[in-house]
Amino acid sequence: xxxxxxxxxRDIRLAVRVGGGxxxxxxxxxxxxxxxxxxxxxxxxxxxxxxxxxxxLGALLASLLTLDRLFTADHEDGSLDLILMSGTPLELTIAxxxxxxWLTTGLPLVIVVPLLGLFMNLDGRASAAxxxxxxxxxxxxxxxxxxxxxxxxxxxxxxxxxxxLVLPLTIPVLIFGVSASNAAIIGPLPFGTPFTILCAxxxxxxxxxxxxxxxxxxxxxx
Amino acid sequence: MALIDYAxxxxxxxFAERVLPWLIGLTALALAAGLYLTQxxxxxxxxxATVKIMFLxxxxxxLSMFGWIVMSIAALGTLVWRHPLAxxxxxxxxxxxxxxxxxxxxxxxxxxxxxxxxxxxxxARLTSExxxxxxxxxxxxxxxxxxxxxxxxxxxxxLTLVGAINIPIIKWSVDWWNTLxxxxxxxxxxxxxxxxxxxxxxxxxxxxFTLLFVTLHIAAMRNEILRRRVRSLMLLRAQAAPGSAS
Numbered sequence: 001x002x003x004x005x006x007x008x009x010r011d012i013r014l015a016v017r018v019g020g021g022x023x024x025x026x027x028x029x030x031x032x033x034x035x036x037x038x039x040x041x042x043x044x045x046x047x048x049x050x051x052x053x054x055x056x057l058g059a060l061l062a063s064l065l066t067l068d069r070l071f072t073a074d075h076e077d078g079s080l081d082l083i084l085m086s087g088t089p090l091e092l093t094i095a096x097x098x099x100x101x102w103l104t105t106g107l108p109l110v111i112v113v114p115l116l117g118l119f120m121n122l123d124g125r126a127s128a129a130x131x132x133x134x135x136x137x138x139x140x141x142x143x144x145x146x147x148x149x150x151x152x153x154x155x156x157x158x159x160x161x162x163x164x165l166v167l168p169l170t171i172p173v174l175i176f177g178v179s180a181s182n183a184a185i186i187g188p189l190p191f192g193t194p195f196t197i198l199c200a201x202x203x204x205x206x207x208x209x210x211x212x213x214x215x216x217x218x219x220x221x222x
Numbered sequence: 223m224a225l226i227d228y229a230x231x232x233x234x235x236x237f238a239e240r241v242l243p244w245l246i247g248l249t250a251l252a253l254a255a256g257l258y259l260t261q262x263x264x265x266x267x268x269x270x271a272t273v274k275i276m277f278l279x280x281x282x283x284x285l286s287m288f289g290w291i292v293m294s295i296a297a298l299g300t301l302v303w304r305h306p307l308a309x310x311x312x313x314x315x316x317x318x319x320x321x322x323x324x325x326x327x328x329x330x331x332x333x334x335x336x337x338x339x340x341x342x343x344x345x346a347r348l349t350s351e352x353x354x355x356x357x358x359x360x361x362x363x364x365x366x367x368x369x370x371x372x373x374x375x376x377x378x379x380x381l382t383l384v385g386a387i388n389i390p391i392i393k394w395s396v397d398w399w400n401t402l403x404x405x406x407x408x409x410x411x412x413x414x415x416x417x418x419x420x421x422x423x424x425x426x427x428x429x430x431f432t433l434l435f436v437t438l439h440i441a442a443m444r445n446e447i448l449r450r451r452v453r454s455l456m457l458l459r460a461q462a463a464p465g466s467a468s
Contacts (some may be wrong), residue, residue: 165360208384216380
């Protein structure tokens, strides 16, 4: 087995077997969405109008919640040092780890959106639109989050700092995710334009994220 | 004299001692000239005298972005050339940039209250400036969290460069987002069509504020170098202490 595949499978096994990282993210997502009607009132028309925004915000916060375990756990048990010393390019290793992280925490969020859309009074078309935008948008959140996770890996109480560093960088993803969803539901702009930009943001953050994270890990672990 | 000559912190300190009094004098002169010229500028036919807050607002807005540019160049200096003063420059620029961004937001909302009837609008320019402020605070938080200055410098440099990519995206995308939801209601300066009676005081104030930024930046760099020397002296003393005790 190649080193990258080994790391990928190891991370997936860890996420599934220990503590259920993805499950906690989904539970948090559910809680945020359930709290919203208590805060803004149970008006179904209003909920349907701001539903996509609430779902996107909930997914953003939930994906943030699991990020600080991405490198910290490896740093604590020493395997991060082995990863850094191995001959495999660090950028590829980070890409493998990030992809495993997205599969175990980002994808479950996308899968539960149709169910949570019912709470937000979204019809099938709207739920599908939000799911689709989250499917192409959550990788961007993961890859931007990888930068924050690698910057704060060796810090005490790095989790809180991670949120402060990462959230401003995710604003473009949030903007285009919500506007693509709204374009599909109420118009008047075509769905394709913001959706394409959202795809582009994911691809750009894939490239920038793994290189910045690799640089941060190399400098931070010396 | 090339820039590389000042890579030595001691030479930079000597340079700062020599140049700072001149810079302080120049800044005071430019500020006085700018403030005098703004008194001569005519009131706007619609906005009256409140338009004069522009002479504070526009230069601070420009310097809020200038601060991030300085930090980005310093970040390149840290990561690419390993210039020993680059992370000192980056650390000194962050609170300055944050302060100018804060001034820009404050003067903007004080101007907005009589003109638009509200302190805050979720407009493209205001929002991107607020995001810039948040990013400055994040960078400052990272500086304070990592104890070793050179490690903190490299972490901040990476964050600064990533943030530099994000700034134009934020500006442009929020613009786009606003046209979807509500038409932009912001007053915009007429670009090159500004009358010289306004333009000359504005440019003078911009020069004065830039000089203020440079002066404070060099002074803050000097303080940071001295602070690091104190830190390394204390580390040396702490290392020596157990040996003498045992």
